[in-house]
Amino acid sequence: MEALQVINLTKHYENVRAVDGISFNVKKGKICGILGPNGSGKTTTIKCISNLIIPDSGKIRVLGEDNKKSLNNIAAVFEGTRNLYWRLTPRENLRYFAGIRGLGGRELEKEINILLDRFNLTDKKDVVVNNLSRGMQQKVAIAMTLICDTEIILLDEPTLGLDVQSHLDIKNILIDVSYELDKTILISTHDMKLVQDICEDVVILSNGKIVAKDSIEKLFDMFKTMTYEIVLTECLSEEKKSSLMKLNRAFYIINNGSKLETDILNEKDIYRIVDDLKNLDIFIKEIKQKEQNFERVFLSLTAGEVD
Numbered sequence: 001m002e003a004l005q006v007i008n009l010t011k012h013y014e015n016v017r018a019v020d021g022i023s024f025n026v027k028k029g030k031i032c033g034i035l036g037p038n039g040s041g042k043t044t045t046i047k048c049i050s051n052l053i054i055p056d057s058g059k060i061r062v063l064g065e066d067n068k069k070s071l072n073n074i075a076a077v078f079e080g081t082r083n084l085y086w087r088l089t090p091r092e093n094l095r096y097f098a099g100i101r102g103l104g105g106r107e108l109e110k111e112i113n114i115l116l117d118r119f120n121l122t123d124k125k126d127v128v129v130n131n132l133s134r135g136m137q138q139k140v141a142i143a144m145t146l147i148c149d150t151e152i153i154l155l156d157e158p159t160l161g162l163d164v165q166s167h168l169d170i171k172n173i174l175i176d177v178s179y180e181l182d183k184t185i186l187i188s189t190h191d192m193k194l195v196q197d198i199c200e201d202v203v204i205l206s207n208g209k210i211v212a213k214d215s216i217e218k219l220f221d222m223f224k225t226m227t228y229e230i231v232l233t234e235c236l237s238e239e240k241k242s243s244l245m246k247l248n249r250a251f252y253i254i255n256n257g258s259k260l261e262t263d264i265l266n267e268k269d270i271y272r273i274v275d276d277l278k279n280l281d282i283f284i285k286e287i288k289q290k291e292q293n294f295e296r297v298f299l300s301l302t303a304g305e306v307d
């Protein structure tokens with residue numbers, strides 16, 4: 001069942017076409033990522049879905065209903081957790097946002113305690129949000145969406161500026177929320193690792209248009225290459241770098257020339273690469289096959305102009 005339908009959405013800011021006729025769906029209980037370079041239209045899309053800005057044209061449906069009539073079924077968290085009240089505590093924030101949606105009473109207090117516990121925030125429940133770490137603030141913001149009990153949760157850059165532990169915590173929380181509570185989550189992000197780890201589907205934008213929308217699995221299959229890392233015995237000189245660039249193969253020069261990466265389709269190619277490097281007096285210390293990386297898929301899809 002489609003929880004969210006975006007149909008032919010277009011939004012201009014004066015002469016900028018921020019979003020240009022995009023359509024995609026997100027199934028109930030799934031996590032979908034919106035990826036794209038800076039300025040590709042991700043935030044504009046999220047803002048249109050959450051009714052913060054009015055699109056020029058197109059339709060947005062939540063469980064089949066126009067999004068303007070579904071305000072109580074959409075909760076959004078924008079970059080930098082700007083929608084929290086910094087001088088209120090986590091408990092007060094949750095109470096306030098639930099109150100806006102007409103929720104209150106003893107049942108609500110019980111719900112708030114359960115949520116604070118779930119997010120490991122119980123011992124911080126009376127500390128003003130301003131004095132919490134970035135990771136904790138992000139948890140409060142996500143808890144805020146849950147207390148409102150909406151069908152759709154929109155998250156703009158939920159892992160921006162988080163340390164490794166908080167990144168992991170947020171990732172686990174989102175997986176829990178989607179699987180256990182059956183929430184539909186749309187995440188706008190630059191964080192490929194997050195998308196690769198938790199999203200089932202992805203929409204990739206470039207210049208306000210969709211360049212790909214599919215499951216992560218299928219997008220990986222589309223770019224089924226093997227990436228090899230070649231560690232060199234010494235850093236490449238500028239002369240060797242330019243000789244390498246003249247070869248009929250794309251090498252990514254890493255670590256100032258002490259490593260190379262290349263994508264191959266056929267395992268036999270690796271023997272040709274070894275020969276090519278030997279002919280250029282570039283000596284190999286080690287060759288490793290790398291795990292497939294969603295960043296490469298993304299770069300392949302967004303490189304160059306998209307009409």
Ligand SMILES: Nc1ncnc2c1ncn2[C@@H]1O[C@H](COP(=O)(O)OP(=O)(O)OP(=O)(O)O)[C@@H](O)[C@H]1O
Pocket residue numbers: 013014016017018019036037038039040041042043044045
């Ligand atoms: N309020 C505004 N007024 C004018 N132009 C805007 C406004 N908001 C966004 N834009 C422009 O619309 C385009 C899309 O912006 P948007 O913020 O949606 O992209 P984004 O993919 O979220 O970018 P980023 O990854 O940098 O946050 C950009 O060219 C941006 O400069």
